[in-house]
Amino acid sequence: MFVKEMIKKEVDRLPESLAAEVYDLIIFMKSRNEKANLSMGAQAPSAPSFPKIWDNEEDAVYDKL
Secondary structure, rough: OHHHHHHHHHHHHHOHHHHHHHHHHHHHHHHHHHHHHHHHHHHHHHHHHHHHOOOOHHHHHOOOO
């Protein structure tokens, strides 16, 4: 919690216009993190099937590229 307290102190010292930019940055970072988590969550269920598709005799020639 120490980092959050330091951030709060610094934000309290900012003029309103810069505080608004900090807020926008926080919202952007949260959104980016949520999208990454959603993407990883969507990929996870299909991961066990990848070796069956990629590791086969028919496509072995592509492993040498």
